[in-house]
Amino acid sequence: MAGNWAGTYEYRAPRRIAVSTEEELRAALAGSGPVHALGTRHSFTDLPDTSGTLIEMSGFDAPAVIDAESRTVRITAGTRYGVLARQLHEAGWALHNTGSLPHISVGGATSTGTHGSGDGNGVLSSAIAGVRFLDAAGDVHEIRRGDPDFAAVAVGVGAFGILTELTLDIQPTYLVRQDLYAGVSWDTLLGDIDAVTSAGDSVSVFTRWGEDLGWVWVKRRATDAAASVPAELLGGRLSTTLEPLGLGDNVTLIGEAGPWYERLPHFRADAEPSRGDEIQSEYFIDRSDAVAALRAVRDVIAPFAEHLIWTELRTAARDDLWLSGAYERDAFIIHFTWENHPDEVTEALRVIEPALAPFGARPHWGKRHLLERAQIERVVPRLADARAVFERLDPDGRFVNEHLVRVGLRETR
Ligand SMILES: Cc1cc2nc3c(=O)[nH]c(=O)nc-3n(C[C@H](O)[C@H](O)[C@H](O)COP(=O)(O)OP(=O)(O)OC[C@H]3O[C@@H](n4cnc5c(N)ncnc54)[C@H](O)[C@@H]3O)c2cc1C
Structure with a gap:
């Protein structure tokens, strides 16, 4: 496994060490060259890469x-x-x-x-x-x-x-029940977006930006496992299967309450998730800008539709973590799963990112985007403060890599 999970990036690090204890990690860190942690390789870019030693952390899996x-x-x-x-x-x-x-x-x-x-x-x-x-x-x-x-x-x-x-x-x-509704319209979504995103404890809208909106996937905490759910929601009809989403047979069960961890994720733990050969991009905006931002993307995305597998729209509650996409604002999140067509995805992002710029869109750190330090500084208000903390904790710059410099999280060495 020389690259990331999706196969869209090959790590260039000349050395890799797998560790499973702090003693082994300390030994791997000994010396003076660049180092970086690698998790389960599900990010989409050169983010974890290093010109020195890549330290594989998946062996750090002791019982909770x-x-x-x-x-x-x-x-x-x-x-x-x-x-x-x-x-x-x-x-x-x-x-x-x-x-x-x-x-x-x-x-x-x-x-x-x-x-x-x-x-x-x-x-x-x-x-x-x-x-x-x-x-x-x-x-x-x-x-x-x-x-x-x-x-x-x-x-x-x-x-x-x-x-x-x-x-x-x-x-x-707790238990969660998840259901899919087909036929909710763009007018309904754009007319009262809060009604859609608050229709459950966790709501995802899946769309391909066509005339039909697509599907609304609603996950609700279930206090009564036998309770029924409405056959219609927001003008959409209950679907008995997740098949219309085209995600494959690796998805979690719908229509029946079950343990939270077997319903809140879209994908089952015992199967490979998603498509695999794909690129993902994602942007966080203020929830109050959601309608205008959706209109802006709708206006420009048609030429790239053949490269898009799906878009997922989600929300997250505000927090006070400096580098969170939801830092000090309730977030509306616009996600794109693309075919593994790197050049066309770059072309699409060259159009989508300017369309989202008026809304101060923040990129997902683990996904593909084109934003660089000066642009990110404008939308991530504590970027410089976080950078200063990282520079203090790692004064010799051993965790610095090209990606972190490009996005403004570390200074050049
Ligand atoms: C199919 C698919 C579905 C996804 N769905 C979602 C989703 O629903 N929501 C969402 O927000 N994202 C989603 N992602 C993105 C994914 O959650 C992030 O890319 C995440 O960082 C992956 O974790 P990882 O362990 O694979 O990290 P890696 O890709 O291995 O590393 C990511 C970053 O974390 C750092 N890191 C890893 N381990 C450590 C450590 N122990 N100490 C310090 N730094 C460390 C690495 O250095 C690197 O900077 C999805 C990705 C895929 C492939």
Whole structure:
């Protein structure tokens, strides 16, 4: 596995070391060259790459340690969300939300600001109560919510050190039922977007930007597993299958309540998620700009439709983490899954990004975008503050790579 999960980027790092304990990690960090952490390789760019040693963290997968009194779980950074979720559920606990796939590592996913959906749900990093990491010298740091630097490191983009453990907030386990509605119109969405995004605890709109909007995927916490759901919602009809989405047979079950971790992700843990041979892009805007931003993208996307597999529209609740897409604003999130056509995707982003620029669109750190330092500085208000924290924590610049410099998260060396 020389490249990322989607096969769209080959890591150039001349050395790779797999580690599973802090002692092994400290040994891998010894020396003076550039280093960088690699999680489960689900990001889409050169973000984790380095001209030195790539340190594979997926062996950091010790069992979770649950503290019922503080309602937290301590988990090693390479653990996949799906593995953590099963352990939590079996012990009677749950996370507040998940991303669309359970295969990603907790350390890698939180580092890029990964999110699910739901007007009331913060991004996954909003559940972080504390992090433990090693700096380039191998020294251990523990930073908890409320400590100085926490707001910078909770979405830290691999820019300052290597996370070994995270402590996450948990809550009693719960059931979720998910349903798909077909036939909700663009007029309904643009006429009352809040009615759509608040139709469940986690709502995703799937569209290909055609005349028909597409599908509204609604996930609701179910207190009564036998309760029925409306056959019509917002003018759309209940579908008995997820087939219309064309996601494949790797999706979680609809129409029947089940454990949260088998319904909140779109994809099942025991199958490969999504298409595989694909590129993803994603932008966070203020929820109050959602209608205008959707109109702006609709105006320009038609020439690129053949390269688009689907768009997913989601929401996230505001937080105070400097590099979160939902920093200090309730977010509306516009996602694109593209065919693996790099040149055409670049052409599309050259048009879509200017269309979204008036809305201060922030890029997803783990996905493909064209924005660089000066543009990102305008839309991520604490970029310079986060950069200053990272420069202080890693004064010799061992975690600096080309990507982090390009997007303004580190200074050039
Ligand atoms: C099919 C698919 C579906 C997706 N769905 C969603 C979704 O629903 N929502 C969403 O927001 N995103 C989604 N993503 C994006 C994905 O969540 C992010 O790219 C995430 O960063 C992947 O985690 P990873 O462990 O694979 O990280 P990697 O790609 O391995 O690394 C990403 C970054 O994290 C850093 N990192 C990794 N581990 C550590 C560590 N231990 N310490 C410090 N830094 C570390 C790396 O250095 C790098 O900077 C999806 C991606 C795919 C392929």
